[in-house]
Every structure is written in C-alpha cells, then in structure tokens.
Amino acid sequence: MLKGIGHIGIAVRDIEKTLTAIAALLQVPVPPIKDVPEKKARVALLQLGPIGLEFVQDDSEDGALGRFVRERGDGLHHVCILSDQIEADVQALVARGVEMASVRPAVGLRGKKVAFAKPSAANGIVFEFSEP
Numbered sequence: 001m002l003k004g005i006g007h008i009g010i011a012v013r014d015i016e017k018t019l020t021a022i023a024a025l026l027q028v029p030v031p032p033i034k035d036v037p038e039k040k041a042r043v044a045l046l047q048l049g050p051i052g053l054e055f056v057q058d059d060s061e062d063g064a065l066g067r068f069v070r071e072r073g074d075g076l077h078h079v080c081i082l083s084d085q086i087e088a089d090v091q092a093l094v095a096r097g098v099e100m101a102s103v104r105p106a107v108g109l110r111g112k113k114v115a116f117a118k119p120s121a122a123n124g125i126v127f128e129f130s131e132p
Helices: 015-026 064-072 086-095
Strands: 002-011 034-036 041-048 051-058 075-083 113-116 127-130
Touching: 002 064, 002 127, 015 041, 015 051, 051 064, 064 075, 075 086, 086 113, 086 127
Parallel strands: 002 051, 075 127
Antiparallel strands: 002 075, 034 041, 041 051, 113 127
C-alpha cells in the first residue's frame, strides 16, 4: 500500500559543496555521505520532518544521474513514494498501464527495494517507489 512521500531526490554535481550550502541555508548539520561503489554513486539524506531530501552524485562517466546533471544542472530528479508492499504495488501500477523502468523492484542506493516509473508515466516527472 502506498504510504506517502518518503523523500525528494536531488541530483548534484558536487555533493560536498551542495550539502555545505544547504546545511548553512537551513542551519542544520551536514548529513553523512555514503559511498555506494557498486552503484558508482554517493548519497546523503537530510531528514526534514517526515520528508527527506536525498542528494545523489553520480560518480560514473555514463550513468543516468550524471547525464541528467550534465544536461540540466543540479536539481530535482525524483519524488519517492513509500510502499509497505512494494512488489504488490508495482504489479498494481503495471496492471493499470503505468510504464515502469523495471517491473521488478531492485535494491536502491540506500539498501531498500525500489522501482521507478518511467518519466512518461507522469508527464515527465520521475517517481520512485520504495520500501520505508
């Protein structure tokens, strides 16, 4: 069952520089950065009440997030919706005709099962579905 917004994903070119600026702006501590070598990425979650801001830096030459940042600059990449039954929710989305990047959830950057809808499913906005 879909439970609400978990986080807003923000793709960035320089995660340290971005986090320092955001922490100063919001007057909060800089969150820890997690290296995820198997995904060639670095990620940090700044929790603000019930909704987090997930900052992701793509360390690969040809990754989707890296291309996104090169083409558009730092910015909003996706909205994450929490699901307590991700496999069932993804199958329900597929049954309703929602185009998914993958019909099977995979392990995401923070170790949770995730699945992404194709941007075309929501008029260009990327939605991620994730375990809490």
